[in-house]
Amino acid sequence: MRLLAEGLSARRGEDLIFNDISFALGEGEALVITGPNGSGKSTLLRVLAGLLRAESGTFRIEGGPAEFAHPHELSHYLGHRNAMKRELTVRENLSFWQRFMGDSQGGSGVDIAAAAEAVGLAGITHLPFGYLSAGQQRRMAMAKLLVAYRPIWLLDEPTAALDAGADRLFAGLVKAHLEGGGILIAATHQPLGFGSAQSLQMKGFTH
Numbered sequence: 001m002r003l004l005a006e007g008l009s010a011r012r013g014e015d016l017i018f019n020d021i022s023f024a025l026g027e028g029e030a031l032v033i034t035g036p037n038g039s040g041k042s043t044l045l046r047v048l049a050g051l052l053r054a055e056s057g058t059f060r061i062e063g064g065p066a067e068f069a070h071p072h073e074l075s076h077y078l079g080h081r082n083a084m085k086r087e088l089t090v091r092e093n094l095s096f097w098q099r100f101m102g103d104s105q106g107g108s109g110v111d112i113a114a115a116a117e118a119v120g121l122a123g124i125t126h127l128p129f130g131y132l133s134a135g136q137q138r139r140m141a142m143a144k145l146l147v148a149y150r151p152i153w154l155l156d157e158p159t160a161a162l163d164a165g166a167d168r169l170f171a172g173l174v175k176a177h178l179e180g181g182g183i184l185i186a187a188t189h190q191p192l193g194f195g196s197a198q199s200l201q202m203k204g205f206t207h
């Protein structure tokens with residue numbers, strides 16, 4: 001399976017945010033998107049996740065399961081926000097995501113206890129998500145990637161608010177994902193520490 005982006009451009013309001021972005025990623029490969037604030041990293045990820053319409057260009061899967069029309073159907077998207085309900089417990093939130101996402105063909109997610117353990121937070125899954133510290137909340141958002149299998153991970157500043165231990169843990173999760181044939185596209189301001197990756201430097205306004 002390969003992911004192909006060709007000539008992507010996107011607009012927010014009146015402004016063309018980026019233009020003519022192309023890349024190709026095979027199984028086990030990663031793309032790291034960098035660039036200054038406002039240069040369009042999040043916008044690009046939202047286009048890739050199917051949350052925003054591209055102004056032009058295509059993003060598609062080549063050689064993947066035939067029934068999937070768009071890569072977002074095979075993707076986990078982790079945005080700036082963690083997409084968890086503060087009033088629900090960690091377990092309830094993860095359980096929702098596990099059922100909502102389901103497993104893509106070719107893999108299976110781990111159970112909630114194992115996912116919490118993998119992000120170093122076993123033992124607090126009974127707490128409301130809102131009680132957790134910012135870093136613990138981000139760790140739990142990462143656990144979402146583990147409870148349902150998706151071969152493509154689209155991550156927006158995944159390590160913001162993480163301490164050094166969680167940075168290493170995150171690097172380990174990504175490494176395992178890539179070694180299992182997964183694909184990663186991540187926007188970041190800091191090194192992600194998981195080895196080699198293609199890089200895409202966003203420049204900012206193109207109009």
Ligand SMILES: Nc1ncnc2c1ncn2[C@@H]1O[C@H](COP(=O)(O)OP(=O)(O)OP(=O)(O)O)[C@@H](O)[C@H]1O
Pocket residue numbers: 012013014017035036037038039040041042043044202
């Ligand atoms: N709904 C919107 N309407 C108009 N402009 C928007 C909208 N959302 C974002 N923008 C603009 O699009 C540009 C790109 O924003 P984006 O969030 O993609 O940047 P980024 O590179 O992810 O920034 P950061 O590093 O700060 O997270 C910014 O100038 C922003 O103001």
